[in-house]
Amino acid sequence: MSPVNRDRLFRLMDEQGFDAVIAVSPENVHYLSGARIETQISIRDRLALVVWPLQEEPTFLVCNLEEAQARDESWISDVRSYFEFKTSPMELLADTLRERGLLGKRTGLEMKYLSAHDFVALGRLLPSVQFTDCSSLLEHTRMVKSPDEIAHLRRGAVATDRTIRKTFENISVGKTEKQIATELQINLLEAGADIQVFSVLTIGDHGCLTHPAASDRPARPGEIIRTDFGGSFGGFGSDLARTCVVSKPSQRQLDIYRWLWEFHERVIVEMKPGVKVSHLYNFLKKMYEDNGRPFTRPHIGHGLGLVVHEHPMITPYAEQLLEPNMVLCVEPNHLVPGVEKYHVEDTILITDRGPEILSRSADWSRLLIVG
Amino acid sequence: MSPVNRDRLFRLMDEQGFDAVIAVSPENVHYLSGARIETQISIRDRLALVVWPLQEEPTFLVCNLEEAQARDESWISDVRSYFEFKTSPMELLADTLRERGLLGKRTGLEMKYLSAHDFVALGRLLPSVQFTDCSSLLEHTRMVKSPDEIAHLRRGAVATDRTIRKTFENISVGKTEKQIATELQINLLEAGADIQVFSVLTIGDHGCLTHPAASDRPARPGEIIRTDFGGSFGGFGSDLARTCVVSKPSQRQLDIYRWLWEFHERVIVEMKPGVKVSHLYNFLKKMYEDNGRPFTRPHIGHGLGLVVHEHPMITPYAEQLLEPNMVLCVEPNHLVPGVEKYHVEDTILITDRGPEILSRSADWSRLLIVG
Numbered sequence: 001m002s003p004v005n006r007d008r009l010f011r012l013m014d015e016q017g018f019d020a021v022i023a024v025s026p027e028n029v030h031y032l033s034g035a036r037i038e039t040q041i042s043i044r045d046r047l048a049l050v051v052w053p054l055q056e057e058p059t060f061l062v063c064n065l066e067e068a069q070a071r072d073e074s075w076i077s078d079v080r081s082y083f084e085f086k087t088s089p090m091e092l093l094a095d096t097l098r099e100r101g102l103l104g105k106r107t108g109l110e111m112k113y114l115s116a117h118d119f120v121a122l123g124r125l126l127p128s129v130q131f132t133d134c135s136s137l138l139e140h141t142r143m144v145k146s147p148d149e150i151a152h153l154r155r156g157a158v159a160t161d162r163t164i165r166k167t168f169e170n171i172s173v174g175k176t177e178k179q180i181a182t183e184l185q186i187n188l189l190e191a192g193a194d195i196q197v198f199s200v201l202t203i204g205d206h207g208c209l210t211h212p213a214a215s216d217r218p219a220r221p222g223e224i225i226r227t228d229f230g231g232s233f234g235g236f237g238s239d240l241a242r243t244c245v246v247s248k249p250s251q252r253q254l255d256i257y258r259w260l261w262e263f264h265e266r267v268i269v270e271m272k273p274g275v276k277v278s279h280l281y282n283f284l285k286k287m288y289e290d291n292g293r294p295f296t297r298p299h300i301g302h303g304l305g306l307v308v309h310e311h312p313m314i315t316p317y318a319e320q321l322l323e324p325n326m327v328l329c330v331e332p333n334h335l336v337p338g339v340e341k342y343h344v345e346d347t348i349l350i351t352d353r354g355p356e357i358l359s360r361s362a363d364w365s366r367l368l369i370v371g
Numbered sequence: 372m373s374p375v376n377r378d379r380l381f382r383l384m385d386e387q388g389f390d391a392v393i394a395v396s397p398e399n400v401h402y403l404s405g406a407r408i409e410t411q412i413s414i415r416d417r418l419a420l421v422v423w424p425l426q427e428e429p430t431f432l433v434c435n436l437e438e439a440q441a442r443d444e445s446w447i448s449d450v451r452s453y454f455e456f457k458t459s460p461m462e463l464l465a466d467t468l469r470e471r472g473l474l475g476k477r478t479g480l481e482m483k484y485l486s487a488h489d490f491v492a493l494g495r496l497l498p499s500v501q502f503t504d505c506s507s508l509l510e511h512t513r514m515v516k517s518p519d520e521i522a523h524l525r526r527g528a529v530a531t532d533r534t535i536r537k538t539f540e541n542i543s544v545g546k547t548e549k550q551i552a553t554e555l556q557i558n559l560l561e562a563g564a565d566i567q568v569f570s571v572l573t574i575g576d577h578g579c580l581t582h583p584a585a586s587d588r589p590a591r592p593g594e595i596i597r598t599d600f601g602g603s604f605g606g607f608g609s610d611l612a613r614t615c616v617v618s619k620p621s622q623r624q625l626d627i628y629r630w631l632w633e634f635h636e637r638v639i640v641e642m643k644p645g646v647k648v649s650h651l652y653n654f655l656k657k658m659y660e661d662n663g664r665p666f667t668r669p670h671i672g673h674g675l676g677l678v679v680h681e682h683p684m685i686t687p688y689a690e691q692l693l694e695p696n697m698v699l700c701v702e703p704n705h706l707v708p709g710v711e712k713y714h715v716e717d718t719i720l721i722t723d724r725g726p727e728i729l730s731r732s733a734d735w736s737r738l739l740i741v742g
Contacts, residue, residue, distance in 0.1 A: 038582045042569040043680045045483070065669065069580040084669035085686045111487040112416070116480070117504055119487035133488055185566070186557050194584065195556070196566065198413040209440040211409045213565065298436065298455035309414045315456045 003075065004032050009141045013054050019105035020053040021134045022093070025113035027306035028138045032058065035073035036235055037066050047089040047118070050076070051096055059100065061092050090118050094125040108134025139311035143303060144325045149236060150349060153304060153327050156233030157347040157359035159191040160240050164227055165362045168244045171225065171370040174218050177201050181214035184229055193231035193238075198308065200228040203246075207341040219371065221247040224340040228331075230308060237308045239329050240359055241345035244368040256334055256342055257367035263287045264332050264344050265365075267300070271328070271348050271355035277318035284332055285316075293334070301330035304347055326350045327358070374446065375403050380512045384425050390476035391424040392505045393464070396484035398677035399509045403429065406444035407606055408437050418460040418489070421447070422467055430471065432463050461489050465496040479505025510682035514674060515696045520607060521720060524675065524698050527604035528718040528730035530562035531611050535598055536733045539615045542596065542741040545589050548572050552585035555600055564602035564609075569679065571599040574617075578712040590742065592618040595711035599702075601679060608679045610700050611730055612716035615739040627705055627713055628738035634658045635703050635715050636736075638671070642699070642719050642726035648689035655703055656687075664705070672701035675718055697721045698729070 009032075013021060023032050024047065026040040032050040039046045048066065052058040060076040067081040082092040097103055103126065111119065112135035122131075145153065167184045181201040188196050201214050204223040211228070219225060223246045230239035245253055267284050281300050288295035303310035304327050312320040314330065322328075331345035347359040380403075384392060394403050395418065397411040403421040410417045419437065423429035431447040438452040453463040468474055474497065482490065483506035493502075516524065538555045552572040559567050572585050575594040582599070590596060594617045601610035616624055638655050652671050659666035674681035675698050683691040685701065693699075702716035718730040 036584060038569060038571075038584070044678075045680070063669075065581045069583050072580055072583070085684065085688060086669065109487070111491070114487045116482040116485045116487050116490035117506065119490065120482070135488065182560050185560050189553050189556050189560075195570070198409060199566070200409075209443055210436045212440050212443070213407060213409070298434075298457065307415075309416070313456065317456060 003034065005141060005144070005146065008144065009052070010054060012137050012140055013108075016108075016134075016137055017106055018054065018108040018132070018134060018137065020051060020100075020102050021108040021137065022110060022131075023050040023052070023138055024110040027142070028110060028113075030235060030306055031138075031142050033060050033070070033074040033076050035060070035070050037062060037069065039063070039066060046084065049089065049093060051093070051100065051102070053100060053102060053105075059096055061089065061096060063089070088118075088121065090121045090125060094122065097126065097129070103129055106132065108132050108137060110135050110138060136311070142305055143311050144323055145305065145327055146325075149305065150325065150327065152234040152236040153238075153347065154349075154358045155192070156231070156236055156238035157240070158361050159193065159233065160188065160230055160238040161242075161359045161361040163187040163191050164229060164240060164242045168225070168242065168368055168370050171219060171244070171246065173221060173246060173371050175371075176216050176218050177203055177206065177214035178216060180219075180225070184227065188229075188231045193233055194235070196231040197237065198228075198230060200226075202226055202341070204340055205338060207343075208335060208338060219246045221371070222250065222253075224253065224342065225370070226341060226343045228343055228345065235306060237304055237306065238347070239304055239308050239345065240347065241331050241333070241343040242364060242368075243342045243344060244370045246371045247369065249367055249369060254367055256336070259291065260332055260334050260342050260344060261365055264330070264346070267330055267332065268346065268348055268355050268357065271322060271330070271350060273322050273324050273350055273352060275322045277312045277314055277320045277322060278316050280314050280330065281316050281318070297333075300332060301328055301345070303327065304329050322350050324350055324352050374405065376512060376515070376517065379515065380423070381425060383508050383511055384479075387479075387505075387508055388477055389425065389479040389503070389505060389508065391422060391471075391473050392479040392508065393481060393502075394421040394423070394509055395481040398513070399481060399484075401606060401677055402509075402513055404431050404441070404445040404447050406431070406441050408433060408440065410434070410437060417455065420460065420464060422464070422471065422473070424471060424473060424476075430467055432460060432467060434460070459492065461492045461496060464493065468497065468500070474500055477503065479503050479508060481506050481509060507682070513676055514682050514691075515694055516676065516698055517696075520676065521696065521698065523605040523607035524609075524718065525720075525729045526563070527602070527607055527609035528611070529732050530564065530604065531559060531601055531609040532613075532730045532732040534558040534562050535600060535611060535613045539596070539613065539739060539741050542590060542615070542617065544592060544617060544742050547587050547589050548574055548577065548585035549587060551590075551596070555598065559600075559602045564604055565606070567602040568608065569599075569601060571597070573597055573712070575711055576709060578714075579706060579709060590617045592742070593621065593624075595624060595713065596741070597712060597714045599714055599716065606677060608675055608677065609718070610675055610679050610716065611718065612702050612704070612714040613735060613739075614713045614715060615741045617742045618740065620738055620740060625738055627707070630662065631703055631705050631713050631715060632736055635701070635717070638701055638703065639717065639719055639726050639728065642693060642701070642721060644693050644695050644721055644723060646693045648683045648685055648691045648693065649687050651685050651701065652687050652689070668704075671703060672699055672716070674698065675700050693721050695721055695723050
């Protein structure tokens with residue numbers, strides 16, 4: 001894990017009037033501390049937090065069971081711990097804020113992650129303190145990636161694309177969604193993922209649901225198979241969608257895939273520094289509408305980093321401008337109601353020279369025929 | 372997914388004075404609705420909720436992208452959706468509470484999961500409504516398992532034990548933590564897991580940290596290897612810890628494992644209906660202390676179900692009595708500071724006839740020698 005972008009953090013804190021910020025989510029605690037406390041995800045009550053006063057050094061708060069690991073992995077020297085079930089993390093947080101002289105200060109709290117239960121408990125411990133949500137500030141800090149972070153994202157994108165290609169090319173008639181999904185998962189681990197995080201693998205009309213679990217449905221000739229799939233590489237997410245067809249595509253299927261891919265490529269060309277993110281949404285929407293195709297999606301992509309959906313989401317409301325070293329996924333799709341769904345998604349690095357596609361290990365410009 | 376235990380839910384609501392409960396977490400929404408909306412986990416902002424008034428039918432609230440799946444998988448007929456980024460889930464929740472006549476009622480809210488951000492937004496939408504935390508009620512509802520749920524937990528426990536045994540028996544000198552961890556993950560998927568969820572695999576002194584990520588450290592003769600590992604089977608968790616030694620154990624290592632295993636077995640014998648959960652903690656603690664061994668653990672096990680740590684946690688504060696059809700993990704360990712850590716964990720079903728160990732596919736009573 002590369003060190004946090006301290007200059008960017010302090011600049012945003014200064015601009016938004018924060019004297020200190022408190023990070024609570026696994027991704028922000030990982031980002032700010034450099035330590036990856038796995039139980040933050042698998043055991044949700046076992047909170048880890050980073051308290052960071054402007055222009056000062058941070059304090060890292062963890063469960064006593066994770067203290068040795070926090071000291072081992074984090075560059076933060078001020079590590080403090082609570083004894084689980086005896087002392088609550090909110091008591092330790094209140095003590096820390098008091099001890100670091102932050103009670104009268106303008107303190108940001110990651111309210112999009114901290115639970116209402118803990119928020120109410122903290123309010124009882126510190127009734128005179130007003131906290132302001134700093135979730136967005138932390139998301140903006142993480143939005144522009146370092147060379148190390150980009151290296152992880154690039155490795156994950158290529159490995160995930162290779163994994164999907166390899167698994168698709170191994171599909172034969174009669175294989176079930178579950179069998180193909182398991183191959184995807186295993187191939188991703190063999191390709192170097194820390195862990196496989198989420199997986200959609202559907203055949204035919206089952207693909208009309210957005211994220212169903214894989215079933216025992218077998219692949220039949222002429223059916224569309226799609227995946228939306230990713231894992232974690234060095235803590236950073238991968239997320240790609242690909243579509244193929246079993247043995248005998250119809251002309252209709254080939255045509256749909258061709259225009260979908262063309263729209264996809266055209267949106268990617270627009271991904272240059274200075275472009276407003278909502279433009280990408282509107283640009284794709286207009287292509288659909290100009291071609292008489294329905295378009296009802298809430299977003300068409302998202303930032304990618306320590307979590308799968310990061311700021312900025314590519315929505316009609318996204319005022320954010322693209323900047324060099326942002327990494328985003330863009331993902332058009334097309335639903336034929338009751339029949340099948342097509343979905344393509346790539347991971348794009350924004351550079352001074354324009355978009356760089358990180359996720360192509362093979363040519364996907366024509367509908368891949370398998371089995 | 373077997374249907375929710377409606378009688379138990381309504382009895383607890385009645386006893387605790389709730390007119391309605393609102394579930395928000397992935398596990399409780401899955402439990403109450405029967406639908407498993409994967410993006411509740413991978414895309415945290417995309418909330419799904421169940422609103423359930425006492426003695427009435429529930430309402431299921433989801434993102435529009437997940438509506439088709441919710442209708443497909445859930446038995447709940449009243450499904451309503453919000454359009455992501457345009458309408459917030461809290462607006463839909465407020466409208467639903469109003470429309471179902473719940474505004475003046477005693478309404479429980481799962482405050483241990485709902486974010487402070489959403490809680491504050493809900494309070495602005497419904498300033499006159501007082502919500503009470505019903506997280507504990509929902510945990511208690513899920514605590515006693517149905518035959519179907521026990522079947523999933525049993526399948527996961529046995530498959531996970533077999534996976535660990537097979538992977539351990541394949542260890543050779545020079546294999547790294549990462550290589551062994553990857554084999555564990557792949558073997559668990561091949562054994563039928565939906566997904567591999569968490570994994571600790573450490574060699575020698577790296578095991579002194581509680582949950583570090585697997586490293587490039589190679590196995591050497593005489594080193595202790597431990598894992599704490601699990602996945603999801605039909606949505607239900609598995610969680611086991613096992614310890615082995617590479618090629619040449621010392622007498623000291625054999626001795627430590629022998630008493631640790633004996634303590635483990637003795638605690639399991641105590642797991643009978645009517646026993647207070649804190650007794651298990653105190654019973655193990657006393658064995659350590661009577662033998663002059665340090666004991667500083669916050670818990671020695673936990674309920675297991677849709678998530679890895681469920682009610683009841685086996686702590687000195689646990690007033691809960693064991694009941695038939697509860698499923699718990701018990702996990703003693705022993706740290707030799709700076710040298711190595713031993714960890715064993717099994718999954719126990721509480722029955723009228725006493726404890727039934729679900730997780731033994733092989734004999735682990737003596738320290739397994741590998742490589």
